[in-house]
Amino acid sequence: DAGVTQSPTHLIKTRGQQVTLRCSPKSGHDTVSWYQQALGQGPQFIFQYYEEEERQRGNFPDRFSGHQFPNYSSELNVNALLLGDSALYLCASAGQGHTDEQYFGPGTRLTVT
């Protein structure tokens, strides 16, 4: 079992560009959540996908959007990148319940210049 995988590992983009990050959940998991971790902060919840729909959303602008595919893999898209979007983006997968453990991927480090 490969666990949760994310791609790419690192990414450098320019202000105003768009970026797509990818996540494959742990085998058997159907729920995927995305988090942003800025330097010196804890992970902040962006949104959660289940059955190809956004089920919950944190306090992030509409520039952040996502998608979940029938195989449960997921994408995070960020439009009109700002310098403040520079962060580590973590993906986590779990079963359906909030008492299920979340399994995290290694993250994608996004730098916006």
Add this chain to the structure above:
Amino acid sequence: ILNVEQSPQSLHVQEGDSTNFTCSFPSSNFYALHWYRWETAKSPEALFVMTLNGDEKKKGRISATLNTKEGYSYLYIKGSQPEDSATYLCASYTGNQFYFGTGTSLTVIP
């Protein structure tokens, strides 16, 4: 926005010492409390999921307690080892999302 606080921010202990840290969270809208260990260059790893007031969980030398009425959880490490060096994160689940603390960075000195 929910305020989840962890203390201390960082901690240095000698190998063999026992240690503990705190996670504080609002007791309203509480569903579950998750603890994670995050080693450098690795993914966060789930340690415990706790839901009931008075819950105590244990995994090897690491244990955790939960008080949902006053809104805190303690994580204990008995006989710290260098491999316990990591950042320990807690996250409160409110029914619609997780709120993470900023973590406690533990360094165990051999």
